[in-house]
Amino acid sequence: MDAAARTLTRPALAGRAPNLWRYRELLPLEPDESPLTLGEGGTPLLHARRLGGALRLERLLIKDESLNPTGSFKARGMAVAVAKARALGIRAVALPTAGNAGGAAAAYAALAGLEAHVYMPAGTPPAFEAEARSVGASVTRVPGSIADAARALGPCALGNRWYDLSTFREPYRVEGKKTMGFEIFEALGGLPEAIVYPAGGGTGVVGLWKAFDELEALGWVGSSRPRMYAVQAAGCAPFARAFEAGGRSTQPWPDPRTRALGLRVPHSRADFLILNILRASGGAALAVEEEGIEAGVRMLGTEGLFASPESGVAAAGLAQLVTRGLVGTDETIVLFHTAGGAKYVEQAA
Ligand SMILES: Cc1ncc(COP(=O)(O)O)c(C=O)c1O
Structure with missing residues (x-):
């Protein structure tokens, strides 16, 4: 981290290309290795005024990850x-x-x-x-x-x-995912109060958390963290169940069923890490019913975004957080839109 801090400075960042390799000092590539890029990262953080208005959230931001190469985060x-x-x-x-x-x-x-x-x-x-x-x-x-x-x-x-390359079997996918945290920090000049993320294996949760720790090590943020909310579909919700039960790990979900296919993950290798993070952050894991997914997709539709069912789960989860009074009107909230809906069209039909 000390070596990274010497060259990864804010003025240096300003002059770098807007893809994830701009954080190269914090990525697992030797200085003489060339990065592999299709232009990933550098996705917009959209101020969702229409959806925010409907939910009475003044500072609702959508991290539009559907603009990545191959259409997802x-x-x-x-x-x-x-x-x-x-x-x-x-x-x-x-x-x-x-x-x-x-x-x-x-x-x-x-x-x-x-x-x-x-x-x-x-x-x-x-x-x-x-x-x-x-x-x-x-x-x-x-x-x-x-x-x-x-x-x-x-x-x-x-x-x-x-x-x-299975989730959490090798260490490098998390490293790529953590760049979402760096981008949020760069866009806001700080961290938001809450993050809402559709969790399957949960690499995003682990990656974001690691990013915040690294930002703190660089001296760019303090010790406070966003509340992390992991949203799952009720038909496969091992994190939500373990969170409610106070468990330190999850039980494999016996019969996973949901049209949010990326969330149809019966067990995550990093279950204990993710439950720890959710609790340490003051956040939670929650589940939305299958019937709520379409409503979530339509919520993102009001912002002009054609959302995947996974993104729909996250949006429906945010609506639940509002109903439960877990997010405040004037808080800065980042909602993850992890992929677009186009590839799921045959499924929907
Ligand atoms: C669109 C989409 N969103 C969210 C997820 C869940 O991601 P993770 O396994 O990192 O929790 C997936 C996983 O396949 C996905 O495809």
């Missing part, structure tokens, strides 16, 4: 993880995915000249498979959830010496 983690894999001499990467991470991994693997093997649940909308295939990845469909896809992938990854 998954690009951030994959840009860094695949760059690092290439630097380590890896030839092939593989992962189980609900869809967005697979598309992003495939795209960055193509750019890096690596093989990519993507395992997705059988019910994943066709656009995700088409996207991964079009950039040269092999796609395997597996009956069940992402946990079943992970079980099918495991022995193949081991046998073929594929580098496993």
Whole structure:
């Protein structure tokens, strides 16, 4: 951190390209390694006046992650993880995915000249498979959830010496995700009071928290933190259940069901970390009913945004926080819009 602080100064940042590699000193790449970029990061923080007005929130900001390459925030983690894999001499990467991470991994693997093997649940909308295939990845469909896809992938990854990019199995995706925290800080000149995030595995929660710690180590923020709210779908809500029960870890969700496919994650390897963060921040994990997801998508629609069901879950979660009196009218609140709705259209139809 001391070395980073010498060159990562505010004047230096002002002159750098608006992608996530502007925080390069804090990313796991050696100085002589070239970054892998499709232009990820640098997404807008939109002042949501219409939605804010409807919810009586004066400073509601939407972090529009749908503008990333491949259309979701998954690009951030994959840009860094695949760059690092290439630097380590890896030839092939593989992962189980609900869809967005697979598309992003495939795209960055193509750019890096690596093989990519993507395992997705059988019910994943066709656009995700088409996207991964079009950039040269092999796609395997597996009956069940992402946990079943992970079980099918495991022995193949081991046998073929594929580098496993599963959530929290390698450390670098979180590093890419943390740049969302740096960007929020840069846009606001400080941190917001609350952050609302649609959580599946929860890499964003861990990444944002790490970013805030690093900003503090650089002397740019103090010790206070935003309240972190992780929103899940009621049909797969292991964090919400454990949070309510006061648990330190989550129980694997037996029959995960939700159309917010990225949140259909029955168990996260970082469950204990995420529960700790939510509690330390004064935030919470909450769940929204399946019927509320469409309403959440329409809430983002009032801001001109075509949202994925996952983003809809986050918006519906924010409405619940307002009803429960957990967020204040004059607080600065960042709502994460993690992906656009286009790839889910066949599912909706
Ligand atoms: C659009 C979208 N939002 C949110 C998530 C959840 O992300 P995480 O697993 O980092 O919690 C996913 C995961 O697939 C996703 O695709």
